Structure formats: structure tokens, C-alpha cells
Amino acid sequence: MAPPRPDVLSLSVRPSPNGLRESSLWLTEHCGRQAVPPGPTGKLELCLNEVLANLLEHGGAAESDHPVELTLELLDSGDRGLARLTISDAGPAFDPLSVSRGPLPRTLAEAEPGGLGLLLVMQFMDERSYAREGERNVLKLGIHWPKGP
Amino acid sequence: METASIRSDDVLEADGAIRLRKVVLSGRLDMLGVEEIALKLTSLTAIKPLPVILDLREVSFLASIGIRSIISSARALDQKGGRMVILLGENALVKATLESTGIDDIIPMVSDPEQAERDALA
Numbered sequence: 001m002a003p004p005r006p007d008v009l010s011l012s013v014r015p016s017p018n019g020l021r022e023s024s025l026w027l028t029e030h031c032g033r034q035a036v037p038p039g040p041t042g043k044l045e046l047c048l049n050e051v052l053a054n055l056l057e058h059g060g061a062a063e064s065d066h067p068v069e070l071t072l073e074l075l076d077s078g079d080r081g082l083a084r085l086t087i088s089d090a091g092p093a094f095d096p097l098s099v100s101r102g103p104l105p106r107t108l109a110e111a112e113p114g115g116l117g118l119l120l121v122m123q124f125m126d127e128r129s130y131a132r133e134g135e136r137n138v139l140k141l142g143i144h145w146p147k148g149p
Numbered sequence: 150m151e152t153a154s155i156r157s158d159d160v161l162e163a164d165g166a167i168r169l170r171k172v173v174l175s176g177r178l179d180m181l182g183v184e185e186i187a188l189k190l191t192s193l194t195a196i197k198p199l200p201v202i203l204d205l206r207e208v209s210f211l212a213s214i215g216i217r218s219i220i221s222s223a224r225a226l227d228q229k230g231g232r233m234v235i236l237l238g239e240n241a242l243v244k245a246t247l248e249s250t251g252i253d254d255i256i257p258m259v260s261d262p263e264q265a266e267r268d269a270l271a
Contacts, residue, residue: 017180021150024179042242049179049212104251108224116213116250123249
């Protein structure tokens, strides 16, 4: 049997607040055209936004002349769909998946608002991996969904 | 792409005092959206010790920067002696986002508008 054929799309985006919106629009339009359900699309869009916001706020990407490279693959394996997003940047080496966060707050007074974005990535994504490839950070995120009859 | 907006409506007592404040957020609460609403959200929720319903039913996208803004306002309101309740309706993605970050454990969240009023005034 032939392997499932991925549908692949790429985008180069500047790490900026407007770049975040541009990337959201790119992702949601493409997922919509390929009939990815709203739930997985919304979670993937949110995690893309969080990773790019993290690069903008902490990763040095804002100072970089190099855009962030995005690749979206949509795969159909029969009984389930898979969307896999690759986010590659030329900032200093940093594995966001290695960051540990303390326990969730029990009261408002304890609430420490930082680190929520990466927590969402850990909660919502079915696949997560990081690698340093040459001079680039390469983060891969994936989400599955069951396909109807 | 849609942007964010904020509006409010006060329920008054017979003597004109504010009994309950309803603050409605709508649109995208990403980096750009939060810039547009953050100051007004603080001024509406964190100045007076009021019961506040924060209505997120019309929010289409809630990023962590939006959650941080909500936490900051709720904490300031709490320190003033007020109380915030989040109204979600059937907004599934926003509900999942808040639950995944544990916010539902520190700020009451409800689906029903009448329940939100009862909880805010409790």
C-alpha cells in the first residue's frame, strides 16, 4: 500500500505581533481548505501563536534578520488525520520543551502568570520534538483527530 | 482578521450604587488584541471592590498573554475586596485553554449567565 501523501505548505514570517496574525491566518485558512476540524485547528493555531510569541519575547528572534520558517504538513492515514507544524528559527539554541514549570496555582495570590504558553503546548499537542539543526532551532508539533466514517 | 474589543454594563441598586458590573470581551485576545483592551480591562475591573462578571462568550481566540491580563485584573480586584466570575457559555476552545492552565481553579468559571450573576453576588 502506498504511504499517505502529505499536503505541505510553507511560510516565512517575521517575529512581530503582526507576524503572529499573519501566521494564524495562513494556518487557519489552509486547515479550513483541507477540512481539518475546528478543534484541532484552534489548538494548533494557539500553540503556533505561543511559540512565536515566546520567540518574540525571549528568544532573540526579534533582533534576528532571519525570518521564522513555518511548514505545515497535513496527513491522512485512513482512520485519523494529522497536522504537523515545524517552526524553525535562527536564534540562540533553546529547547522550549525542556522548560519545567512549577505546580499550578491554588489561589489568585499564588498565581504566577508566566510560562502559560508552553504549558498549553504541552497540554494540547500530541507530538512534540526539538532539535538543533545547524544554526537553527527546529520545533515540531503535531495534533491528531479521528476521522468519521 | 478580526480584532479585540471591550464593553461594560453596570447593574445599579435603587440608590444608584453599582450592584454588579458586566464586562464583555470579544474577538482575538492575542498580542495585538490585548494591547487594545488591557488598560480598559484594568480600569473597569481593578479600581473598585465590585462583583464583576467577565464575559468571554464572544472571544474567538485566547492566547496566554490574554490569560495573564485576566489573572492580573482578577488578582487586583480580589485585593480590593471584589470578586470576578468568568462567563464562558459554549465557548469550547476558550474553556479548554483556561482549564489547561488551571485558571478554573482560581477564578470561578460558569456557562450560564444567571449562574454567573448568582456566583458574582454570593
